[in-house]
Amino acid sequence: MELVIPDMTCGGCAKAVAHALNRVDPAAQIDIDVPVKIARITSALPEQRLIEAIEAAGFHPSRRA
Known part of the structure; x- marks a missing residue:
């Protein structure tokens, strides 16, 4: 799935998003593209x-x- 996260503005934000996802699903595959504010999960x-x-x-x- 692809989610748009408009308030994800930097690498720190991307790490926070990835950490939140990994807490609920450690096996999740996460690809975050900060410049376009997209998380592919x-x-x-x-x-x-x-x-x-x-x-x-x-x-x-x-x-x-």
Whole structure:
């Protein structure tokens, strides 16, 4: 899945997002592209659970259109 995270502005933000995702799914594959503010995630967990984890870290993700 691809999520747009408009308030992810730097490498530190990307690390925080990756850490939040890894806490809920240590096996998740995460590819973050900070300049375009996209996180590509492969996980067995439901999308909503991953979105909630990112939101809990202080970010506002949405499904890429």
